[in-house]
Structure formats: structure tokens, C-alpha cells
Amino acid sequence: MKPADGVMFTGGAVQCPVAGRRGGRSFEASDWLAEEVPVALEFNGVAHAVMLATPLDLEDFALGFGLSEGILAHRGQLYGVERHDGAEGITLRLEIASAAFVRLKDRRRTLAGRTGCGLCGTESLAQVARPLLPLPVTQAPMASAAITRAMGELRALQALQQATGAVHAAAWCGADGEVRLLREDVGRHNALDKLVGALAVSSVNAASGFVAVTSRASFEMVQKTVCAGVPLLAAVSAATALAVQTAKRSGLTLVGFARGDDHVVYSHPQRLYS
CATH class of the missing domain: 3.40.140.10 (Cytidine Deaminase, domain 2)
Incomplete structure (x- = not known):
């Protein structure tokens, strides 16, 4: 897609007629609005989280969410992602390794997704600050x-x-x-x-x-x-x-x-x- 100013992008926005005032004059035009849709993540058939997200790069989102939330230890524990579009939003069905699924059940979270809050629905304080492996300090400055x-x-x-x-x-x-x-x-x-x-x-x-x-x-x-x-x-x-x-x-x-x-x-x- 190509907005009026020539910026190129590949989705994630829809056009909408708008009206307003600019520079002291009224105007009518067509504007681009960012898409924001409910995206549900299911792990091995179990619903886990619903986030409001832009429907782009959702396979990256599924893998990254699994890794950054500590569900997946490495990318090899994600066997596949299926996307299903419905009237109410998008469902991402992830097939993960049994070890990862056990880990998920041990630290169960149900996130009622909002773009401004990453901890909505966390069930215990212990789930907030997970143990993190310290980063090495050997990198060149x-x-x-x-x-x-x-x-x-x-x-x-x-x-x-x-x-x-x-x-x-x-x-x-x-x-x-x-x-x-x-x-x-x-x-x-x-x-x-x-x-x-x-x-x-x-x-x-x-x-x-x-x-x-x-x-x-x-x-x-x-x-x-x-x-x-x-x-x-x-x-x-x-x-x-x-x-x-x-x-x-x-x-x-x-x-x-x-x-x-x-x-x-x-x-x-x-x-x-x-």
C-alpha cells in the first residue's frame, strides 16, 4: 500500500474518510488508521493470552512471545504456528514441545490484552520478575x-x-x-x-x-x-x-x-x- 505522501508499507492499516481543520481551513480527506485486532494465542490447544496487536509479522510475534515470556527455552521448542482469522479476531495456534507445555502450565498466565500493559492478568507476584540469566560482560564496547x-x-x-x-x-x-x-x-x-x-x-x-x-x-x-x-x-x-x-x-x-x-x-x- 502507498499513502499519499509516498511512504510504502505492506499492511497493518486501513483507509478512513476524515474531516477537520488545518491551517485555519476545513478539509475532507482519506486517512490511514493503524489496525488493532484481538490476537489470541493458544498453546497445544489451550487458550493462554489475548493481545490487541497489529496483524503483521504474527509468526514472529508468536515465537517472540513464547521466548520472552519464558514459555519456550529456544526456538526449536516451537513446532508450528497456524493462523485462523475469524469475525472477532485472529487465533494463533502454536504447537510446542512437551517440556515447554509443562513449563507453561507451571506458570499459567491469562493476559487480557491491552496495548499499554504487559502484566494484565498475571496470577502471582512471582510470575512478574522471573529469574533471568545474567548477560555476559565480554562484548566489545x-x-x-x-x-x-x-x-x-x-x-x-x-x-x-x-x-x-x-x-x-x-x-x-x-x-x-x-x-x-x-x-x-x-x-x-x-x-x-x-x-x-x-x-x-x-x-x-x-x-x-x-x-x-x-x-x-x-x-x-x-x-x-x-x-x-x-x-x-x-x-x-x-x-x-x-x-x-x-x-x-x-x-x-x-x-x-x-x-x-x-x-x-x-x-x-x-x-x-x-
Whole structure:
């Protein structure tokens, strides 16, 4: 699809007639709206979560959700994903290994999906802060200029955001700041889950680069990044206190307010040099 300004994207938006005022004049036009649909995830026939998401890259979303939520230990535990479109939304039916299914039942969650909350429906406090394997500290440090480059490329590559103004993005960037993988969604957690899934099936070494996101750095964004084995998370907005605590404990370099040449480093600054 191609909006009026020439931005190209491959779905995730619908056109809608609109009217309003701009520059002191009334107008009527056709605008692009980001799609937001209920996406249900079923594991081995058992309903587990319903999230409101943009219906793009849903296989990546299914795999990334399973990995970042600690259901799947590795991508090989996901045997297949079937998509079923219905009048009320989309169902993703995942076939997973028996060990993963046992793990799922041990930490059962039912998420009443909302794009702004990643913990809706968590059944116990113990499920919130899962044990995370600390990230190794042996990676070569990256230049802070890589973050500047990544954030600039991220904005330029957000085709769906440019068309609708309503979606987040998460990108994996090489140590030089080049954006190599990017996923968009109305939900920031969903965008990161899609990226985690895309990373898992790619040939890149996740630990050799970093993740850049267009949102704040919340606790769950930190947790998902650590689960993906990525040593640095750069966010365009601030970090929360719990996110910083988790990043320090997990060995993650957490960067916030990454705008232009400016940024704030909250934890493990040794991975960056000027």
C-alpha cells in the first residue's frame, strides 16, 4: 500500500474518510488508521493470552512471545504456528514441545490484552520478575554514536508509523548502529516480541548488537531484551525505576532519552564509549 505522501508499507492499516481543520481551513480527506485486532494465542490447544496487536509479522510475534515470556527455552521448542482469522479476531495456534507445555502450565498466565500493559492478568507476584540469566560482560564496547545512528534510521524506516502516527517500533541494530531488523505494532511490548521472534530465526548474533525502541524503557521491555540475549537496550523515552533495577541485576546496559546525540545511561555504562 502507498499513502499519499509516498511512504510504502505492506499492511497493518486501513483507509478512513476524515474531516477537520488545518491551517485555519476545513478539509475532507482519506486517512490511514493503524489496525488493532484481538490476537489470541493458544498453546497445544489451550487458550493462554489475548493481545490487541497489529496483524503483521504474527509468526514472529508468536515465537517472540513464547521466548520472552519464558514459555519456550529456544526456538526449536516451537513446532508450528497456524493462523485462523475469524469475525472477532485472529487465533494463533502454536504447537510446542512437551517440556515447554509443562513449563507453561507451571506458570499459567491469562493476559487480557491491552496495548499499554504487559502484566494484565498475571496470577502471582512471582510470575512478574522471573529469574533471568545474567548477560555476559565480554562484548566489545560500542561507540555512543551508534545509538545516534540507530535512532535516526529507526524513524526513517517506520513506514507504518509515518502513514498512521499510531504505532511503536523495535529494531535490532548492529554495533555500528545500522538497523538490521525492524518490527512495528500498536503495542510496544508486541513490537519487541515480534523483533525477538525475528531475531530467533535470523542468522545474526543477537549479542553483537543492541535493541532500539520508540517507547519508554519499562520493566518488561528490559526483561524481554535480556531474554533475547541482547546486551543493550536504547529507548527514546525514560526508563522506570524497576526497569533500571532489573537492568543492573541482569547485566544489561540501559539507555534512555536517546534523541539526536543525547542519551542517558542508567546501568552498565562500560559497554559504551564516546
